[in-house]
């Protein structure tokens with residue numbers, strides 16, 4: 592044995608070196624694979640974090656919010672025409688907003704890091720199943736005018752906000768006509784269905800089927816409706832699958848409150864008379880909103896948001 596070692600000293604040395612190299616190479620491979628696995632793990636962790644952020648965006652993880660919203664501004668605009676039409680046809684009309692002014696208002700909210708939520712999210716917050724951070728608002732548009740699609744939706748896409756258009760069921764045509772100011776054109780079923788399918792930033796809810804009318808003495812028509820007539824109006828709107836309701840002219844009486852709170856399809860209703868922030872103390876069928884009309888100055892608009900938290 593000893594002789595064999597002596598005779599093959601060199602060969603054995605080479606063999607040992609070779610074996611050493613193999614072992615070293617193996618260790619190196621192992622290290623590389625550990626590094627790769629670690630990298631993969633980090634990568635997966637990162638991916639999981641991104642998914643969590645997306646989830647946070649969609650569902651909001653309550654425990655991660657430092658300052659939770661305790662009151663939420665729900666702003667309401669009406670028909671909103673381009674600046675030229677506003678000056679030309681609607682100069683003194685409080686209920687026709689100027690698109691340039693709305694652009695400025697939404698730009699302010701965007702620049703100041705306000706986020707909008709839709710009515711399902713608002714409802715979730717109201718029943719305390721969701722929390723949202725301060726600087727959360729809801730954007731609503733009354734009366735179902737086609738300008739919501741032609742003029743306001745591009746702004747919602749620009750600032751990544753969500754808006755809800757309250758439409759008057761009876762006034763919804765099958766097909767939406769092109770804008771032709773100052774003619775009043777209502778948004779049609781064709782666009783409503785298309786946007787619902789696309790998951791658009793513009794959502795649609797109820798402004799009654801046919802109660803957006805006043806009597807000769809200017810009181811809202813619903814003030815003389817029987818309970819049966821009120822129920823019929825809701826029945827006629829069932830085909831739209833609305834879940835939320837905005838009272839025409841912000842008007843409701845005891846009978847309407849009792850009817851609406853017993854309609855299984857309507858989860859919540861919004862007022863338009865007691866302009867204020869919405870809170871969880873509001874009655875489910877008397878949620879406060881804030882009027883943003885053509886007469887609302889930019890300063891007044893900003894004040895609503897500066898004092899919101």
Ligand SMILES: [Zn+2]
Nearest residue numbers: 733734839840
């Ligand atoms: Zn209205």
